[in-house]
Amino acid sequence: MRNLFLLGALCLLTTVLHAQTPTRFTLQGRAVDTLNNALPSSTVMLLSPKDSSMVNFGRTDDKGAFTFKNLRAGSYILKVTFVGYIPYNALIKNGDEAVLDLGGLKLKPITRELMEVVVRTAKAPLTIKGDTIEYNAASFKVPPGSTVEDLLRKLPGVQIDQDGNIRAQGQAVNKVTVDGKQFFGSDPKLATKNLQADAITKVQVFNDKTEQAKLTGIDDGKKEKTVNLQLKDEFKKGGFGKLTAGAGPASNNVSTRYDVRGNYNKFDSKRQLSAVLLGNNTNQGGLSWNDYQDFRGSNSFNWNDDADFGFSGSGRYITFGDDNESLSIPISGGDNRGFTRNLAGGVNYNYDTKKTKLSTSYFFNQTIQDLATLRKQDRSLPGATQLITRDSSIQLNRNANHRISLRFEKQLDTMQTLVVISNGRVGIGNTNLASFQRINQSISKSPEQLYSTSNTTNGTQANQFALANTALYRLKFKKKGRSFAASATYQLTNNDADLLLKSRNDFYQATTVNDMFRNLRNLNQDQNTSLLSNQYKANLLYVEPFAKKFYWETFYNFSLRFDEVERGVFNLDDSRRRVDSLSLYYKNNYTYNRLGSSVRYSYKGLNLSAGLAGQSFVLDGKYNRDRSQELIPIRRTYNTLIPNIGLNYDLKNNKYLYGSYTVGVQIPSSRDLQPVRTITNPLYVTTGNPNLLPGLNKEVQVGFSYFNPGSFINFWSNVFTSWNDNQIVYGQSVDTETLITTTSPENISGGRSTGGYLNFGFPLKKTKATLNLNGQFSAGRSFTPIRQTRLVGGVTEVVPGTDILNQTQNQNINGGARLELTPKDWITFYGNANVNITNARYSVNVGQNQTIYTYTYRGDLNLKFPKDIYLNTTFNYRSYINDQLGFRQQVPILNTSLYHIIGKAKRAEVRLSAYDLLNRNVFVSQYNGQNYIQTESIQTLARHFLLSFTYNMRGVTAKMRRQDFY
Structure with missing residues (x-):
């Protein structure tokens, strides 16, 4: 069934493409100048006389010759273009000739007197330069x-x-x-x-x-x-925008579906003012792509705003492990999980002149999300032991954010530029979660035995404030290639969160009781965390040309960060008694220095670079259970040499070869360095490791690309291999009686991955049908320390023979094809198929070896009917299979919309949309980790209908001009 839609559409479109015609012929000729000299690589096009649409195209060979084969009998406009020459245009009519040879077609060079003719005739559908x-x-x-x-x-x-x-x-x-x-x-x-x-x-x-x-x-x-x-x-001037309002009948226990959005934009030569507003309960989370409409404008972002200089602007080559929410405006359309209600709006103003550019904006967004989730996880342990976790949960998330941004750029003179960037965010969020977990154990595929259950409710309230300010100065010298840049950055983060945790936990196989188990049976806690982080950064960059083809680049990076975190855990059943074993106060000071240089050789398309940087990272930390107690110091110094090699070679004729060797550094996060237990899920406890070292990732990659602008054949390939030293992984200790898992970060070397990607695309029929094929392969191995523990004489010990290093080997194969058919103006079809196969192999328990299959098929059909009526239909079929877990899920989604463009100016649209007509939508994911496989299903917005009206508020009138080809 899943291929019927695609098969039917393909049959229809194949009939349109290959309808029988009485005769075919070949058209050939040569592009020459007025002296009969060949004009190689000229662009040659065949156009339809009816509407000037392109029928075929190509480029002349070294002798200026071209050939179009298998043309239908009839009339065509032939257009030949070459840089510096007046385009050649002629009406071609075929008689009964099998081969129509036009001979030499003379193109005249452009002169001042002929410029007007060139402007009038140069509007070709496609020009290749x-x-x-x-x-x-x-x-x-x-x-x-x-x-x-x-x-x-x-x-x-x-x-x-x-x-x-x-x-x-x-x-x-x-x-x-x-x-x-x-x-x-x-x-x-x-x-x-x-x-x-x-x-x-x-x-x-x-x-x-x-x-x-x-x-x-x-x-x-x-x-x-x-x-x-x-x-x-x-x-480029005046105002324009769009307003859409839609509503539909009740679905999924919601009385009315609605979707309202609008935007307005007014531009002139110097100023841009934009406003946007939306509200919906149709899972368009945050600000959807379709509502971003000109909002941020021309000055809100520049690709060279990166103030952390490094090897050719490639970034810091260092990550700090701590994650904070982005300061940028959320523009994702959502991941289609659960049920969401959204409200968002903002204004943006840009001022743009040759020497001064200003962009500033305010944006607000609010999202309320309901999630009902079913999750199953199988985890491998030593001794052919298997843990099966089943989790069902209901969650309600509420988040609201205010964001303000500013970017100011001033060209001080022709050589100097100053850029100031500021972004701020104030956020409020709360989450209510109710979950029920069951953990079973099976040994050597024996029947499952229930070990523990957990009934948990969480309520979280969070307040967040973040600010980032950057000043960037650039200086160009008169000598070509010589330049200097400097930057300074200040970042502030202040987060306060409060978690109310209530949990009832039963351990059915426990025969002994210790304080940890006793305290975990019934939890009623208030966990509050306060984080204050300040960071100061400074960076310098100098580039100097030497010799004739060589350049020397030197950079310096400095960062100083202060973190202060206080985490208090209080037992609400005991008059808010502070739980010292779970509470923590720490202060961390991070100092980072990096000095590096590289030499670049550049000549005739060959570009080689080699560089070396030395970096030092110092952690000066202090911690204890309470700030009133004497703080315990943690001081670490990490010194690393970072090499960098790059190759880029332009082989001409649109062929490129590239390669690189890079080293990335992962610094342990402050959270991972603290040796204190954290309990937000009683059955999964985390703790830090103050002895962590930085992780190193080394990677070599080589790639090649080719594109033929005459035939539009393209080829792209890439292969890579990477390996890790002191990789930060999370070891697992599992108690044999309660099956409580405690994770802690550790350093392990030996992990690696290898893979490659291949893409090949070519036209089946130029301007009518294109096929793209792609394939991807990757293989890797990773290591996870796994051990089982038990209580002996009141002391937790590792069970002999179970402290092992699990090796996980993953192989991933992905293949896909995409077909694009645009045979006529009134019909288009886009179809693609993708197959992904993942093999997971575990050394600790080979009985858990698994294969995951994910199949995706999609077809988009667009039809134009008379009187400006259009139909769009999309069918998306996804299949998820994991036989080891007995998991099979098929999700066929059929969406369709019928709409009518109304009014003389065609500014208005009435649309009837139907989403998920089969009523089968559900969010599904499957994932394999270090020693586990997990599947997840989330109830999601399914079948619903919307009737909407759209009006385009165009402040100017677009004029269509007829193109002259003679």
Whole structure:
């Protein structure tokens, strides 16, 4: 059944593509100049005389020759373009010839007198200039109200997956600009999913230099696949926006489904003002992609804002292990888990001149999320022992955040630039959780035996404040390539959280009782935590060219961080008696210094770099159960040498070879260094390890890419291998009578992973059908200390023969195919299939070896009917299989919408949408960890309907001009 939808659509579209025609012929010719000299690599296109849509395209060979085979009999517009020459245009009519040879087609060089002719005739659907491909947006038809993402799907050589990720010429696109500016921030999808397609006049795809190369003037050989969207003149000024309101009948115990959103934007040559507001109960968590519409503007983010200088701007190569919520605006559309109610809104103002750029914004978001979860976990222990945990829970999350941001950039003169960035967040959140856990044990696949249960309710209240300020100064010298940069940063985090924990825990097989077990049987605690963190950073960078092809880069990084944490645990059943064994107070001071240099060789596309950095990390900490007691010192000094090697080689003709050797450092988090037990789930206790060392990850990778702009064949491959020294892993100690698991971080060496990726794409029929194939393989091993403990004479001891190092080997194979069919303006189809197989092998218990299968199939069909009526249907089928756990889950999701564009200006839309018509939606995940396999199912918003009305508040009128081809 799962393939019927795709099969039916494929049959329909194959019929459209390959309908029988009476005759076929071959068209050939040569592009030459006025002296009959060949013009190699000229762009040649065949267009339909009816609407100027592209039928076929290609490039001339070294002799200027081109051939189009198997053409249907009829009339075509032939267009030949070459840089510096007037485009050649001719109407081609075929008679009965099997081969129509046009001979030499002469292109005239551009002169001042002919410039007007060039402007009038240069609007080709597609122009190829070196590695840049420029598309004329008007030549690729999309329905009114479509986004840029819909337009990109129509362009030859560009692919958009179901999540909106972009690939062009076989490579991932990580940067989208609008009129050459970073218009929507760091995520390309912010522009493609929100800008209107009818606002775009041209789409340019090219390999851009990195921001580090632009700053220093030194080509580092790295290329960033970039898409630039050129706006129509009428969209560069005035106001525009959109308002949508939708409602639907009751579903999932909610009386009415609703979705309201709106935005308004007013631009001129210097100023941009944007406002956005949304509210819904349809699982559009936070600010959805479709509502981001121009909100942040052109100055809110620059890729060279990274103030932590390093090897060619590649970052710190160091992570600190502590996680804090991002200060940036949440723009995710949600993960489709549970049931959410959302409210969000904000304003953004930009001021943009040649020397001064200012961006400031305020944003508020609130999310209420209900989760009902079923979870099963199988864990392997020594002696063919298996722990089976079944967990059911109900959870209600409420979160609200206020965010303020500012970015100011001032060009002091032609050589100096100053950038000031400030971001702040105030957040309030609370969570209520009720869960019931059962832990069973099975030895050598014997029947399961119940060991323990836990009935727990948690109530958490949290208040958060965060602030980050950065000043960045850049100086260019007159000598090309010489540059200097300095930065200073201050960050503040203040979090206060209070947890009320009530839990009833029963241990059915326990024959002995100690204080730990007795205290865990009934818990009624108040756990409050206060965190204050201040961090100061300073960075310097200097680049000096020497010799003719060599450059020397030197950088220095400094960071000083102060953490103060107080955690108090009080027993509410005993007059709020403080539980000293679970309480903690600590102060940590972190000092980080790194000094490094690298040498770069750059000549004729070959770019080699080699560098070495020495870094020192000092932890000066103090802790105890209570701040009133004498604090116990923890002092650690970590010194590390960090090498870095890079290779980038432009082999010409759109072939690239690259490689690197890098080392990353993971510093233990302050949480992992504290030797105090933490109990938020009584059956899973955590404790720190003050003797942790930094972890090192070393990686070597090599890649190759190729793109043929004439045939649009693309190929991309990558292989890598990495290995770990002193990797931070979490060892497990399991009590034999209660099955309570205590985890603690430890250092283990020997973990490694190896893998590769391959992508191959080619047109089945140019401008009509494209097929992309991809495959991925990875294999790795990791280690986890596992031991079983028991109580002997009042002392906890390790059971002999059970203190072992479990080795987990994972093999992952992933393969997929994507078919894009755009045969006519009134029909498009996008289909993809993906298979993922994961093999998990455990040394501690081979009987738990497992294979996980995940299959995903998706088809998107779009139809245009007369009178501006459109139909969009999406079918997504997911299958999850794990025979070891007896888990099989199929999730078929069918969505469809019928909409009508109304009004002379086509500014309004009425849409009827049906989501999950089969009423089968559920959130499913399966995961294999260090020594366990886990599956999870969460009740999720299923079948519902919305009737919505949309009005585009266009403040200017778009004008369509007929293109002249003669």
